[in-house]
Amino acid sequence: MSAFHLKVLIMHNTSNSYSSAMAGPETGRISISSSPEGIKPLLEVKNLKVYFPVHGGLLRRIRGYVHAVDDVSFNVSSGSTVGLVGESGSGKTTIGRCLVRLIRPTAGSIRYLGVETGSLSKKTFFPYRKKIQMIFQDPFNSLNPRMSVEQILGEPLSIHFPQMNIEQRRDRAAGLLRQVGLDPDHLRRYPHQFSGGQRQRIGIARALAVEPEFIICDEPVSALDVSVQATIINLLQDLQEELGLTYLFIAHDLAIVEHISNYVLVMNQGKIVEQASAEDIYRSPQHPYTIKLLEAVPRL
Amino acid sequence: MSASQGDKLLEVHNLRIDFEAHGEVHKAVQDISFSIDKGRVLAVVGESGSGKSVTGLSLTGLLPPPPVCRVQGQVFYQGKNLLQCSSKELRRYRGRHIAYIFQEPGTALNPVFTIGYQLAEAIRLHRPEVKDMRKEIIKALDMVHIHQPEKRFQDYPHQLSGGMQQRVMIAMALACRPRLLVADEPTTALDVTIQAQIMDLLKEIRDKLGMSIMLITHNFGIVSGFAHHVAVMLRGRIVEQGDALQIMKNPAHPYTRALIGCIPLLGRKLRRLPTIESEYERVSSESSDNA
Numbered sequence: 001m002s003a004f005h006l007k008v009l010i011m012h013n014t015s016n017s018y019s020s021a022m023a024g025p026e027t028g029r030i031s032i033s034s035s036p037e038g039i040k041p042l043l044e045v046k047n048l049k050v051y052f053p054v055h056g057g058l059l060r061r062i063r064g065y066v067h068a069v070d071d072v073s074f075n076v077s078s079g080s081t082v083g084l085v086g087e088s089g090s091g092k093t094t095i096g097r098c099l100v101r102l103i104r105p106t107a108g109s110i111r112y113l114g115v116e117t118g119s120l121s122k123k124t125f126f127p128y129r130k131k132i133q134m135i136f137q138d139p140f141n142s143l144n145p146r147m148s149v150e151q152i153l154g155e156p157l158s159i160h161f162p163q164m165n166i167e168q169r170r171d172r173a174a175g176l177l178r179q180v181g182l183d184p185d186h187l188r189r190y191p192h193q194f195s196g197g198q199r200q201r202i203g204i205a206r207a208l209a210v211e212p213e214f215i216i217c218d219e220p221v222s223a224l225d226v227s228v229q230a231t232i233i234n235l236l237q238d239l240q241e242e243l244g245l246t247y248l249f250i251a252h253d254l255a256i257v258e259h260i261s262n263y264v265l266v267m268n269q270g271k272i273v274e275q276a277s278a279e280d281i282y283r284s285p286q287h288p289y290t291i292k293l294l295e296a297v298p299r300l
Numbered sequence: 301m302s303a304s305q306g307d308k309l310l311e312v313h314n315l316r317i318d319f320e321a322h323g324e325v326h327k328a329v330q331d332i333s334f335s336i337d338k339g340r341v342l343a344v345v346g347e348s349g350s351g352k353s354v355t356g357l358s359l360t361g362l363l364p365p366p367p368v369c370r371v372q373g374q375v376f377y378q379g380k381n382l383l384q385c386s387s388k389e390l391r392r393y394r395g396r397h398i399a400y401i402f403q404e405p406g407t408a409l410n411p412v413f414t415i416g417y418q419l420a421e422a423i424r425l426h427r428p429e430v431k432d433m434r435k436e437i438i439k440a441l442d443m444v445h446i447h448q449p450e451k452r453f454q455d456y457p458h459q460l461s462g463g464m465q466q467r468v469m470i471a472m473a474l475a476c477r478p479r480l481l482v483a484d485e486p487t488t489a490l491d492v493t494i495q496a497q498i499m500d501l502l503k504e505i506r507d508k509l510g511m512s513i514m515l516i517t518h519n520f521g522i523v524s525g526f527a528h529h530v531a532v533m534l535r536g537r538i539v540e541q542g543d544a545l546q547i548m549k550n551p552a553h554p555y556t557r558a559l560i561g562c563i564p565l566l567g568r569k570l571r572r573l574p575t576i577e578s579e580y581e582r583v584s585s586e587s588s589d590n591a
Contacts (some may be wrong), residue, residue, distance in 0.1 A: 073554055087491045088491050088515075101447075193351075195348070195350070224350050225518040226346050226518055226521070226561050226563055227558075227559060227561060227576040228347075229564070230564075230573035230576075231575045233573050234572050234573055234575065237572070252491040253492045253564065254492070254566065256564045258566055258567070259568070292493065293492070294566065296492045296493040296495070296496040297492060297564075298519070298524070298565050299521075299522075299524070300395045300548060300563065
């Protein structure tokens with residue numbers, strides 16, 4: 001934890017202090033491990049907190065803090081899929097962004113294969129950007145409309161594999177398109193020439209380009225038609241089997257999360273209110289918020 | 301909902317919509333016919349690109365004028381063919397008789413005016429007889445269950461969440477007391493929990509005001525328990541239409557079965573999710589086995 005973040009914490013000094021939060025919110029379950037005993041998890045998150053300052057008044061002074069993520073702990077074991085559900089504003093995207101250092105955590109530890117990545121500098125974190133990749137929600141805004149598919153897929157390669165020449169990059173990009181079920185001839189096309197589902201496949205190919213171990217899927221199917229959602233979910237599962245990937249799957253729809261995940265975390269207002277295996281969450285939900293989420297899923 | 305059969309509010313006959321671009325003609329909607337009874341709900345279900353949204357827009361001439369877009373056929377609203385109305389005549393029907401709610405409330409609202417101002421604009425245009433505008437706005441917001449409407453009507457759209465913005469859109473559509481509400485994917489941009497709330501609100505309005513609703517959606521999951529009739533669209537054609545319960549229980553067309561099959565349901569424990577293609581294949585092979 002850097003000195004700056006410590007200062008922020010001390011300045012904040014709310015009733016919601018470290019020790020009282022450690023006593024635990026009213027969770028239905030206490031276990032915080034998704035991995036069997038003995039196996040070291042790929043990712044360990046402990047007491048993660050992210051507070052965003054709220055500015056106000058004439059001088060734009062800090063008036064208070066939004067507790068976007070408040071004392072969250074969970075583990076992700078290698079090769080598994082951990083689902084993170086909650087409604088918008090519950091802090092699930094903030095957690096995902098913390099893991100790839102798009103946001104700096106206020107407090108807490110993030111360990112990737114035992115290495116504390118939360119406090120690494122920009123330079124020392126660089127190799128982890130290759131290992132941890134992200135797939136975004138909106139396939140219309142997450143691809144640059146001025147770049148061709150070849151450029152979109154080539155950019156991460158030129159950053160993380162500088163030894164590759166243009167020919168090698170093109171070959172790899174074509175291979176990636178094939179891997180996600182698109183035609184390699186589409187390399188010269190631009191994003192607007194694809195449908196929503198196809199664009200999401202390009203987003204997945206871009207994440208796969210640098211051979212990651214861990215992918216954060218931030219609502220990858222929320223913007224898609226129900227019928228297209230299923231094809232993307234199946235693709236993600238096939239890729240996981242083929243490449244041995246680990247997923248953190250963020251979504252607001254419990255039906256999809258229950259399908260794809262081994263383990264589910266339910267988030268509400270910055271806190272994890274319940275965590276258990278996908279089966280237990282569906283069969284015997286403990287927390288009232290989980291029950292509310294289950295009831296919101298459409299039934300036939 | 302005591303309307304007798306045959307009490308038709310809207311009748312669409314042989315509707316065709318063609319778009320022309322770069323010298324090519326794209327047939328968005330090909331020869332479809334359907335009708336909506338008074339106080340009933342019709343759900344038009346289909347994937348993106350099936351022509352369901354343009355069908356909704358064509359009812360009150362909201363599509364671009366020829367030569368870009370050609371609309372043929374007949375749209376009878378209370379016996380009047382709307383497709384032959386002048387644009388001046390159509391304005392009398394828009395909002396007052398047929399109102400719309402769209403998919404993305406964030407882009408449908410004007411960001412530089414308060415929601416109260418935008419509501420007042422709609423009311424002033426369609427119901428000039430209203431005297432106490434403030435009271436009317438508060439009434440409209442109260443109807444869609446926005447808390448403290450007397451405070452919230454001065455808010456700008458960005459101060460509201462997506463679900464709240466959609467409530468404002470519904471309030472705006474209802475403020476003109478339309479006979480037919482066209483809801484074009486009203487919950488697609490929203491969370492599952494908020495989606496359930498908005499559908500409950502629409503159900504309440506349907507029962508309270510007895511208006512007809514045309515629900516356009518890609519998700520069969522929100523159709524059940526809401527719509528009386530369903531029309532399933534595929535590539536510009538209606539492949540199946542009829543009673544909602546019948547279709548949900550006993551879909552006749554393989555495409556309808558595929559669409560219903562790919563709704564994510566809880567506790568199914570499948571290794572792979574059924575997709576349109578896989579379901580289509582499975583269903584077609586089943587029916588050929590039976591034959």
